[in-house]
Amino acid sequence: MTPDPNVSSIVPKSGCTAGSCGSKADQMAGMPEHIRRKVEDHPCYSEKAHHHYARMHVAVAPACNIQCHYCNRKYDCANESRPGVVSEVLTPEQAVKKTLAVAAAIPQMSVLGIAGPGDPLANPERTFATFRGIAEKMPDIKLCVSTNGLALPDHVEALAACNIDHVTITINCVDADVGAQIYPWIFWQGERVRGREAARILIERQQLGLEMLVARGILVKVNSVLIPGVNDQHLKEVSKVVKAKGAFLHNVMPLIAEAEHGTFYGLMAQRSPSAEELKDLQDACEGDMNMMRHCRQCRADAVGLLGEDRGAEFTLDKIADMQIDEAFLASAKAVRDATKRKITAALEEQQRRAETPAPQAVISFHRRKPSADEGRPVLMAVATKGGGLINEHFGHAREFLIYQVTATAAKLVGHRKTANYCSGGDTCGDEEDVLGNIIAALAGCEAVLCAKIGFEPWGRLEAAGIAPNGEHPMEPIEAALVAVWQEMRAAGKLRTPAPAQRCA
Ligand code: CLF
Numbered sequence: 479m480t481p482d483p484n485v486s487s488i489v490p491k492s493g494c495t496a497g498s499c500g501s502k503a504d505q506m507a508g509m510p511e512h513i514r515r516k517v518e519d520h521p522c523y524s525e526k527a528h529h530h531y532a533r534m535h536v537a538v539a540p541a542c543n544i545q546c547h548y549c550n551r552k553y554d555c556a557n558e559s560r561p562g563v564v565s566e567v568l569t570p571e572q573a574v575k576k577t578l579a580v581a582a583a584i585p586q587m588s589v590l591g592i593a594g595p596g597d598p599l600a601n602p603e604r605t606f607a608t609f610r611g612i613a614e615k616m617p618d619i620k621l622c623v624s625t626n627g628l629a630l631p632d633h634v635e636a637l638a639a640c641n642i643d644h645v646t647i648t649i650n651c652v653d654a655d656v657g658a659q660i661y662p663w664i665f666w667q668g669e670r671v672r673g674r675e676a677a678r679i680l681i682e683r684q685q686l687g688l689e690m691l692v693a694r695g696i697l698v699k700v701n702s703v704l705i706p707g708v709n710d711q712h713l714k715e716v717s718k719v720v721k722a723k724g725a726f727l728h729n730v731m732p733l734i735a736e737a738e739h740g741t742f743y744g745l746m747a748q749r750s751p752s753a754e755e756l757k758d759l760q761d762a763c764e765g766d767m768n769m770m771r772h773c774r775q776c777r778a779d780a781v782g783l784l785g786e787d788r789g790a791e792f793t794l795d796k797i798a799d800m801q802i803d804e805a806f807l808a809s810a811k812a813v814r815d816a817t818k819r820k821i822t823a824a825l826e827e828q829q830r831r832a833e834t835p836a837p838q839a840v841i842s843f844h845r846r847k848p849s850a851d852e853g854r855p856v857l858m859a860v861a862t863k864g865g866g867l868i869n870e871h872f873g874h875a876r877e878f879l880i881y882q883v884t885a886t887a888a889k890l891v892g893h894r895k896t897a898n899y900c901s902g903g904d905t906c907g908d909e910e911d912v913l914g915n916i917i918a919a920l921a922g923c924e925a926v927l928c929a930k931i932g933f934e935p936w937g938r939l940e941a942a943g944i945a946p947n948g949e950h951p952m953e954p955i956e957a958a959l960v961a962v963w964q965e966m967r968a969a970g971k972l973r974t975p976a977p978a979q980r981c982a
């Protein structure tokens with residue numbers, strides 16, 4: 479099958495163009511208009527969009543047709559969710575009602591995804607009934623699905639008929655010998671198939687499904703779970719193969735294996751990759767493929783911006799009495815449209831500012847030859863609650879975005895989850911040394927930017943060699959990071975080598 483040239487041509491030849499690796503706005507500049515429209519408000523397919531747009535998942539798909547060694551059936555599909563998380567399974571009718579309620583309350587919501595708790599395409603009636611119900615009531619909401627790929631070729635036509643523009647396939651290998659170490663069995667044509675043959679069939683079906691989707695002009699993201707000692711050496715090859723077949727984006731996610739999750743890998747003490755191993759592999763694949771770095775491995779019933787979970791606000795009992803009629807739908811749509819216009823204007827303004835000529839200090843710095851140390855990239859952490867702004871108090875942050883910053887660009891390279899230091903009340907931190915754990919999580923970073931920060935964390939961060947910075951509240955993240963880099967260089971702080979890198 480021939481890939482749609484419009485899709486494969488937008489996968490960058492190199493992940494880093496013109497030295498501004500993180501700028502997805504630049505990436506979008508070269509995109510065909512119809513592709514740009516597909517990704518500009520999808521929080522997973524566009525790093526820029528993830529600061530502004532929300533997604534929700536509905537857990538309508540309980541069954542699965544394969545077994546992965548990192549999965550325990552008691553929990554959600556670990557191909558897109560953190561293992562150990564359980565979602566309440568909804569009927570398609572309940573799922574449609576919940577989606578209407580969320581889209582009315584969260585006007586930044588642009589995408590409805592089905593990602594579990596089993597495999598959506600192993601539950602085709604429930605999955606497609608949900609998609610049809612939502613498409614009928616809210617045609618402006620993008621529909622998205624994540625699958626292990628075994629049943630995918632059987633459903634490509636139905637996905638296209640539902641106007642589904644975004645499909646994720648979890649592809650952990652393209653070699654059956656590797657696959658046999660990940661998948662003990664699949665359920666195929668009414669029988670349980672085991673071992674290498676199971677992996678061979680699964681890989682064949684995944685690749686066929688990928689080709690069929692690309693031929694239909696559907697954007698494909700490939701998720702891969704990085705399993706040290708099993709597929710870590712192999713994923714670069716996976717990246718090359720799926721790129722050649724026209725996949726749009728590759729998302730390498732770390733294996734999470736804990737004995738208490740009861741998975742095969744958890745029980746046999748298979749280790750997870752370190753943050754540094756994950757980043758190294760993402761960097762290695764980036765030469766060949768457009769890599770996703772902002773995935774939060776969200777749950778099968780996640781609601782909100784990536785990284786936040788507002789699911790508890792929309793349980794079935796809370797939405798049971800909602801009256802949803804034509805007027806309700808029209809007014810929710812009007813609010814969503816207005817929100818999208820606002821976000822688009824804000825992004826255009828950010829882009830305009832980024833394109834204005836660099837200040838004199840930056841120009842003169844580039845004209846004279848900087849020493850290698852002075853020009854080195856710096857890892858910085860950012861506390862944000864969305865909108866692309868530095869707008870979160872240090873003590874309230876539950877995660878920090880990690881950027882690699884140079885003289886002219888800031889590239890998102892990951893995120894680190896932490897407990898929040900001030901959990902309410904008069905006191906911050908506790909005897910478990912929450913602050914110490916946050917500082918440990920920020921190892922390798924040389925600065926942390928936040929809207930505000932208290933005296934105690936300020937002192938301890940400084941003592942740990944991480945410069946606290948509350949001087950850019952409500953400013954756009956990337957511009958503020960570059961400004962801080964310039965300040966550090968001007969102060970001679972970049973003459974010293976970077977601390978031991980333990981990247982996101
Ligand atoms: Fe959901 Fe997945 Fe669609 Fe996104 S999630 S079905 S593509 S709308 Fe996104 Fe969540 Fe990562 Fe998935 S952050 S786990 S990549």
Ligand code: SF4
Nearest residue numbers: 542545546549555556
């Ligand atoms: Fe579990 Fe998902 Fe794998 Fe099925 S595809 S076994 S639900 S991780």
